[in-house]
Amino acid sequence: MAILKTAKRALQFFHIGLAAKKLQRTQDETEHLLAKQALAGLFADARGITMKVGQLFAGNDGTTPFQELVEGIEPLPLKAMIPLLEAELGQKVKSVFRSIEPAIAAASLGQVHLAVLKNGDQVAVKIRYPDIADAVDAELRLVGLMPGVGPVNRWGFDLDAYKKSLRDNMRRELDYRSEAQRQDVFGRSVQVPGLKVPKVYSNLCRERVLVQSRAQGVLIDKAASWSEQDRLAIGQTLMMTLFKSLFVAGEVHGDPHPGNVFYSHDEYGQPQVTLLDYGCTINIAEQRRLALLKLIVGCRERSSTKPLDCFAALGFDSKKLIPISGSLPALCQILFRPFLINHPFDPEQWQLGKSFNDLLGDYRWWFRSAGPSDLFLLMRAFQGLIQQLQQLDVNLPWWTLLQQAVGREFIQQAMAFELPIIKCAPTAKALSFDQQATVLCVRVSEGGEQRISIKMPAEAVLDLEHLIPEDVLERIIASGKIDLKQLSDSIRANGIVPQQLFTFEDGRKTYRVWLSNSD
Incomplete structure (x- = not known):
């Protein structure tokens, strides 16, 4: 039976793969939309892990076909769920509820029914699908068969650790x-203005049933049309929630x-964010929290903190990071850019992927492969926040709200x-933030007199x-005296540290370029 179920899920994976390839190849706008609809339909039919992947598409895509995965798919009839609910509760539904309604939508592992308890409390009852556990087990067996290919194989990703992380998380x-x-626990420990976590009725919760207070509100596409004041308040609540849950x-x-966030107004007319679905949460040990905050503060203050040591404390493989350790201070400047400025940050200006690639090139995969297997879940949390803000x-x-969320005392604890300490080979450079150059200087002189002086x-x-300038670049290349590619490779390997980059004599003009740590 297990083999048959695994084969059935494999066939669904196969059809989804074909649909995804068709979507990728399609150029015509109408065909592209039809391909999206077909792919979204396959995700919905599959439920389980595959539907969760479809919900990730919805987070990145925001278009109608994938949006249906967020708002919910066609639920199972109430009569199909009642026997399971009664079996879990150990009593008849009418003994617990005054009423229970058919589900209006369904999610990846279960569906939610609105109900009223005997005492009059309005609740939401989440019931796990019959046989979904077997389907997920079949999917996890397929995941276990996944080979290491492409960047996964070339750059030494610990695929077994990622599979285990996925398996543990799904079973939880x-x-x-x-x-x-x-x-x-989340509701009691993450106290943020404007945040609401539904109350759990623990005495009614079972392995396949969760009962919580009823949540009301609209999804983000509707909240996006609210006033700027309300949208700013919502954004602050979302950001403070992430920071407080992560660091505190x-x-x-x-x-x-x-689909896991509802937006509404409370009885005083203030914007309110209701966070739903705590099936997937990430536990971050105190050492890792302190190391991450120390990394952010060190980067911001250009302290003597060494990023290599912080990344190792975060769970990164230090042996993998040592060959690129010279680039780590600059990498932190890219990763933590929103925290380095004191004014509101526009995520559209981040260009994280391009900057990441400019610094590390193909070695970006080396950095990613060095990270712990649960890092992708934390990245999802930050990616979700950025998409919501956009x-x-x-x-x-960001920096102001981080300070408010964690408090000065915790920041000082992180700094201390x-x-x-990670020991490096003599040829490797574990640079600290204060060793990194702060300005790129360009000076052009002619006949011994300075004509242009630029700092950036x-x-x-x-x-x-x-x-x-293109004409100057052409002459530099033609001279054969300066290898700009070799220069870039050296910077990537050894870091953006104070140094003379090159001097180029071009007739009466002299171009001098260097890195400095003084303004």
Whole structure:
């Protein structure tokens, strides 16, 4: 029977793969939409892990076919769920509820029914699908057969660790008692203005049933049309929730797709964010929290903190990071850019992928492969926040809100946190933030007199070829005296540290370019 179910899920995977390839190849707009609809339909039919992948598409896509995965798919009839509900509760439905309604929508592992308890409390009852556990087990067996290919194989990703992380997380999500406990802890430990976590009725929660207070509100596409003041308040609540859950509580909501957040106004007319579905949360140990905050503060203040030591404390493989350790301070400047400024940050200006690639090139895969297997869940949480801010069209001061969320005392604790020291080979450079150059300097003189003097952020050196005027660049290349590619490779390997980059004599003109750590 298990083999048959695995084969059935494999066939669904196969059809989804074909639909995804068709979507990727389609150029015509109408055909593209039809391909999306077909792919979304396959995700919906599959439920389980595959539907969760479809919900990730919805978070990135925001278009109608995938949006249906967020708002819910066709649920099973109430009469099909009642026997399961009564079996879990150990009593008849009418003994517990005054009424229970058919589900209006369904999710990846279960569906939600609105109900009224005997005492009059209005609740939402989440019931796990019959046989979904077997379907997920079949999918996990397929995941276990996945080979390491492409970047996964070339750059040494620990695929077994990622598979284990997925397997542990999915099996935990299937137990609603575990979810209820985590939801209760989250609600008590993450106190943020404007945040509402539904109350859990623990006495009615079972492995396949979760009962919580009823939540009301609209999805983000509707909230995006609210006033700027309301949207800013919502954005602050979302950001403060992530920061407080990550650094203070150490328990992060790891499933930030749009269907898990309701937006409303409380009885005083103030914007309110209701966070749902705690099946996927990420536990972050205190050492890792302190190391991450120390990394952000060190990067911001250009302290003597060494990023290599912080990344190792976060769970990264230090042996893999040592060959690129010279680039880690600059990498942190890219990753933590929103925290480095004091004014509201526009995510559209981040260009994270391009900057990441400019600095590391193909070695970006080496950095990713060095990360712990649960890192992708934390990245999902941050990615979800950024997408929500973009949909709300608001810019927020990240550093100010981080300070408010964690408090000065915790920041000082992080700054004083002693990291394990990572020993490097003599040829490797484990640079600290204060060793990194701060400015890229360009000076042009003619006949011994200065004509042009320009200073720009040191990170601009990563795009040096595009900063040089085309005619000058052509003459530099033609001279054969300066190898700009070799220069870029050296910077990537050794870091953006103070140094003379090159001097180029061009007739009466002299071009001098260098990196400095003084303004």
